[in-house]
Amino acid sequence: MKKVIEENNRRDFLKKCGLSTVPFLLPTVGLNAMSWSENNKIDLTNNPEVAVNFIYDGLELSPRQYIEKLTEIDQGESLEPDFYGNGGTTKELEERFAKLTGKEKAIYLPTGTMANQLAIKLLNGKNTKVIVPENSHIFKDEADASQSVHRLRLVPIGKDKSYFQLDDLVSTVKYINENEVFRSGLGTVVIENPIRRANGTAVPIETIKEVSAYCKNNGYKMHLDGARIHLASAFTNVSIEEYASYFDTVYVSLYKYLNANGGAMLCGDAEIIDQLSHQIKILGGTMFQNWNNTAIALHYLDGITERLNQVVVTANKLIDELNKIDGISISSTKNGTNIYNLKLANNISSKELTKKLFEEHNIRLRSGENGTVRFAVNESLLTRDLQGIINAWKTVANQLRK
Ligand SMILES: Cc1ncc(COP(=O)(O)O)c(C=O)c1O
Missing domain, CATH: 3.40.640.10 (Type I PLP-dependent aspartate aminotransferase-like (Major domain))
Structure with missing residues (x-):
């Protein structure tokens, strides 16, 4: 009986979301994400469209990505609703x-x-x-x-x-x-x-x-x-x-x-x-x-400790490489965690950098004034090949430098 209610609830949920007929169940695993995941045996977002963001503490899931994630969870082990917070x-x-x-x-x-x-x-x-x-x-x-x-x-x-x-x-x-x-x-x-x-x-x-x-x-x-x-x-x-x-x-x-x-x-x-x-x-x-x-x-x-440990290692490598780019300087703060300060040389416009990184590479960065930008690292760093992220920054910085 419980199973039937759960199944009905699930179908009802999908119908309400307008998802019962679209082929959203097809795998959406990106190649980079897949190889990273396989090598490290850690679950990733499985969605190549997740932006690598240097803004938040976590992934910036869109409503669709959120729904897809819930659906994926439900297919693995069906979602169990609570009743006023119980169960x-x-x-x-x-x-x-x-x-x-x-x-x-x-x-x-x-x-x-x-x-x-x-x-x-x-x-x-x-x-x-x-x-x-x-x-x-x-x-x-x-x-x-x-x-x-x-x-x-x-x-x-x-x-x-x-x-x-x-x-x-x-x-x-x-x-x-x-x-x-x-x-x-x-x-x-x-x-x-x-x-x-x-x-x-x-x-x-x-x-x-x-x-x-x-x-x-x-x-x-x-x-x-x-x-x-x-x-x-x-x-x-x-x-x-x-x-x-x-x-x-x-x-x-x-x-x-x-x-x-x-x-x-x-x-x-x-x-x-x-x-x-x-x-x-x-x-x-x-x-x-x-x-x-x-x-x-x-x-x-599940696996957040391992993934965040991986973020620390990846962020260190990334920041070392980004600091080699002319006009970019990223520094940590004393007793800092995932937030760094990004300073841009006067010949790189923060606004243009943000725009190009997003529009051309799906990388999200805060746009700052006076050349200083808050630069946060998070799990989205692991959803893409690190060299790809570094290359995107190099390309855009080279295009922008006046
Ligand atoms: C340090 C800290 N404590 C508490 C909160 C409050 O969280 P909520 O938005 O769920 O009320 C926040 C949210 O930004 C926070 O940064």
Whole structure:
């Protein structure tokens, strides 16, 4: 019976997408992608049309590519829907994330913003203060949700720095204790890693260890905004499990490099995670079905560590070669992850470079002003032969140089 429902659901899905009659099931494997995949035994996008992009943290899947990917997944192992977040691929992904982070449980949420906010709210208990990095998503990019929805006071630290150090935390706590008469309590300390507003800088593991030990000694909980934690791990060689071990809760995005349309995972002790579904519902975040996000994330989670390790190696080779091209200079940042700075000589127009790379080679690059461009590497690097990418850059730079 279940099988029949699944089959009907699948057909219905295809019909709704207008795909039931088009020959989209034909293999779309590109030669380069195929040879790379065969040599490395790692799944690729299997789609030669995926642009090599130096813009995002993951693949830039078009709606059609996304649908094709879901279809391909469904043909391998039929897609299992969840029911209001329970069961199916959503449950499977939760189990995978719990294991990956070494935590008791994980839960799917519709957004990372909600994951961050609910984590600090629940960790904080009756305390009202949460210490957050001044340049963090929680402090700067979540519309003051902590203050307006959860009645928490965020205390920012580390202004004008990429990340705060133990000293900054200790002096902030001291300042609060010495200057506030009515103490309502500090409950949680947050670290974001890698740091979006510091061009993907990774917080050094030693700093995390020191802060974590101090928080444990003083009874403060810790939350990790690890939206892109796999990227940090690939570039620092610190495992996700090790990172997670210093925190009570860890949030990871499903759409930064796991290529889903949206969604987040929050991992932690059962005591916290078991409170989440009620809280998500209160905020109106309980969605009927989430498999369209979780199936894609689950698919790309398989082998992500190996692929990102390969991205690091490939990016190093690529950048070495691109730096040999006259007028192009790419540099990394201190404690950097996948984001570099691309500087162009005055005789190469950033706009023209972007246009030609895209129109003639399906390579996507940000267009910058003043000759400096943010240059991000990601899994799309592996979808094409490296020499082909290098040649495309050489050709376009030669055409443009005045
Ligand atoms: C570091 C960081 N944390 C949290 C989020 C929030 O994710 P969402 O867009 O799913 O709310 C983002 C998204 O850009 C992010 O970069």
